[in-house]
Structure formats: structure tokens, C-alpha cells
Amino acid sequence: MPTAEPAAFPVTAAPSAESLEGRDVLTLADFTGAELRAILDRAHQLKDLQRRREPHRWLEGRTLAMIFEKPSLRTRCTFETGMTQLGGHAIDLASEHMQMGSRESVPDVARNLERWVDAIMARVYLHATVVTLAQHASVPVINGLSDYSHPCQIMADLMTVEEWKGSLQGLKISYVGDGFNIANSLLFAAGALGLELHIATPPDYEPREDVVTRARRAARQTGARIEVYHDPRAAADGAEVIYTDSWISMGQESERADRLRVFPPYQVNGALVSLARPEVMVMHCLPAHRGEEITDEVMDGRHSAVFDQAENRLHTQKAILTLVMKGR
Numbered sequence: 001m002p003t004a005e006p007a008a009f010p011v012t013a014a015p016s017a018e019s020l021e022g023r024d025v026l027t028l029a030d031f032t033g034a035e036l037r038a039i040l041d042r043a044h045q046l047k048d049l050q051r052r053r054e055p056h057r058w059l060e061g062r063t064l065a066m067i068f069e070k071p072s073l074r075t076r077c078t079f080e081t082g083m084t085q086l087g088g089h090a091i092d093l094a095s096e097h098m099q100m101g102s103r104e105s106v107p108d109v110a111r112n113l114e115r116w117v118d119a120i121m122a123r124v125y126l127h128a129t130v131v132t133l134a135q136h137a138s139v140p141v142i143n144g145l146s147d148y149s150h151p152c153q154i155m156a157d158l159m160t161v162e163e164w165k166g167s168l169q170g171l172k173i174s175y176v177g178d179g180f181n182i183a184n185s186l187l188f189a190a191g192a193l194g195l196e197l198h199i200a201t202p203p204d205y206e207p208r209e210d211v212v213t214r215a216r217r218a219a220r221q222t223g224a225r226i227e228v229y230h231d232p233r234a235a236a237d238g239a240e241v242i243y244t245d246s247w248i249s250m251g252q253e254s255e256r257a258d259r260l261r262v263f264p265p266y267q268v269n270g271a272l273v274s275l276a277r278p279e280v281m282v283m284h285c286l287p288a289h290r291g292e293e294i295t296d297e298v299m300d301g302r303h304s305a306v307f308d309q310a311e312n313r314l315h316t317q318k319a320i321l322t323l324v325m326k327g328r
């Protein structure tokens with residue numbers, strides 16, 4: 001019985017946490033700043049419990065189905081480990097076995113899974129696939145990366161910034177590189193939480209216009225500052241956080257030659273980092289392509305927060321899982 005624990009589904013500081021039960025996590029744009037705060041608060045709490053080796057088997061008997069259309073190290077390992085630490089279980093539905101969309105339609109996969117499991121996590125090529133899963137499954141669907149967003153990654157990153165800097169507010173947070181799924185999710189988080197975000201991408205690789213518009217609409221309520229431009233040095237100048245991502249994301253391999261011509265001025269290297277604040281933190285969602293978007297010197301240097309980000313995938317996803325799965 002989960003009641004043996006300090007509290008089953010203990011209430012976090014944010015009362016809105018209760019309202020996350022049953023919710024899908026497809027993009028951060030679907031969440032208010034208070035809801036993102038509730039996830040972060042619970043993630044810090046769960047990290048603390050894990051550090052102190054205090055049991056927190058809040059998902060005893062619960063099962064998470066994990067669908068992977070693309071490779072993964074961090075997402076697979078942290079969701080499975082997280083479910084184990086929470087007393088539950090995760091099933092890795094390797095795409096070559098399930099063949100979602102060819103052997104069985106996406107809606108039918110959802111209609112089957114909802115009969116057995118308590119939540120579904122899916123890493124997909126097309127964002128529309130997680131949307132379809134969510135439309136047809138009565139259990140929560142969590143996006144483990146799509147071509148549109150990577151919400152779990154950005155929650156881990158926000159937690160990491162809080163650990164390094166004490167707060168998310170009042171920091172110049174810069175993203176330098178491809179305006180793809182990571183940049184999109186950072187935009188949504190910045191809009192909801194009132195952050196200062198500068199995004200520098202090559203021309204033609206900006207984040208989608210609808211994403212920027214949506215983030216700026218949220219910013220009008222929260223006071224966020226959102227700047228999108230092409231100059232990597234302007235983004236790095238005085239930054240407290242510099243974030244980058246691969247130049248060639250999963251699914252873009254055929255664009256490799258073109259991208260390698262365009263992106264080199266956006267490399268996060270010692271010269272770029274020297275423009276930032278002395279205590280700048282450098283972030284990367286990983287996997288890193290050393291020598292492309294980030295140099296060894298920076299990735300292995302004292303400013304690098306990349307493995308803290310990877311660790312915090314575990315804690316933030318445990319927070320999400322305990323908040324969205326139905327309590328008993």
C-alpha cells in the first residue's frame with residue numbers, strides 16, 4: 001500500500017499540482033507557469049528523497065508503456081529507472097516489434113495500451129503521432145521527443161538552472177544553434193515562466209513562427225523577454241546560460257552536408273563562451289557531437305552542466321509521472 005510512505009502523492013508547495021492528474025504532456029505550451037512550477041518543486045523534492053535513499057514508491061503497481069520510433073539513451077534509461085524507483089514498471093515497446101502505423105494504426109495502438117497501462121511515453125518522428133496517441137488513449141501520454149518539442153528535456157534543464165543559479169528569473173538565457181524541438185520547448189517555457197530568452201540561429205533555421213508567436217503571447221502575461229536573431233555573439237554576450245543542441249537532429253541525416261556548411265559560426269567554443277558572464281553555465285541536451293556544435297574544451301570544462309541535465313531527466317520525469325498518473 002502506498003500509504004506506508006511519508007505521504008502517497010504528497011502535496012507540493014503549489015496547490016495546482018492536483019490539477020495535473022490525467023493530463024497529457026505533449027508540449028510545455030499547454031502548461032501555465034504555476035503548473036511548471038509544481039513539476040519543478042516536486043522534482044526537487046524527489047531528488048532529495050532519492051539522495052537520502054528514502055523510499056518513495058508512489059507508483060506501486062503502475063505501468064508505463066514506452067514507445068520509441070527513434071534511438072535514445074537518456075529518455076529510455078531515465079523513464080525506466082524512474083518507474084522502478086517509484087515502485088512501478090516500464091515496458092519498452094521497441095518499434096521493430098510493434099511497428100506502430102504499419103502493423104497496427106496509431107489509434108488502435110492507443111486503444112490497446114489504455115486497457116493495460118497507466119501512462120504512455122512516446123518518442124516519435126512526427127508530433128502528430130503523439131497528438132493522435134493522446135486523442136485515442138484515456139491514459140496520459142507524455143512526449144519523449146518529437147519534431148516539434150521535447151518537454152521533458154526542458155523541465156530537466158530548468159531544474160538544472162535552478163540548482164546552478166538559485167533561480168530562473170533575471171538571467172539572460174541564450175540558445176545558439178538550430179531552431180528545432182529544443183529551441184521550441186525553451187520558447188514555451190520562457191513564455192510561461194517569464195524568462196529572458198535569446199535565440200540565435202542561422203537564417204532559415206529559426207524556430208517556427210507559430211511557436212515564437214505563441215511564446216510571445218504568453219510573454220505578454222508573464223513579462224518574459226523573447227528575442228530571436230542570427231548573431232551568435234550577441235546571444236553569448238553577457239549570457240548566464242548558453243544552450244546548444246545538435247546541428248543535425250534525428251531524422252535530418254540527409255541534410256548533413258548543407259547543415260555542416262551553415263552551422264559552424266554557431267559552434268559553442270571557448271571564444272564564444274568568453275563573451276558570456278564569468279559564471280556562465282553551458283548546456284546541451286545530449287547526445288553531443290563534439291567538434292560540431294560544441295568543442296571538447298567547453299563540454300569538459302568547468303562551465304559545462306550537461307551531465308547534471310542528464311541526471312535531472314530522472315527527477316523531473318518522476319515528478320511528471322507522479323503528477324499525471326491517477327492516484328489511488
Ligand code: CP
Binds near residue numbers: 071073075145286287
Ligand atoms: N536528450 C535526450 O533526449 O537524450 P536521448 O536521445 O538519449 O534520449
Ligand code: NVA
Binds near residue numbers: 145180182249287
Ligand atoms: N534536436 C535533437 C534533440 C536530441 C535529444 C534531436 O531531435 O535529435
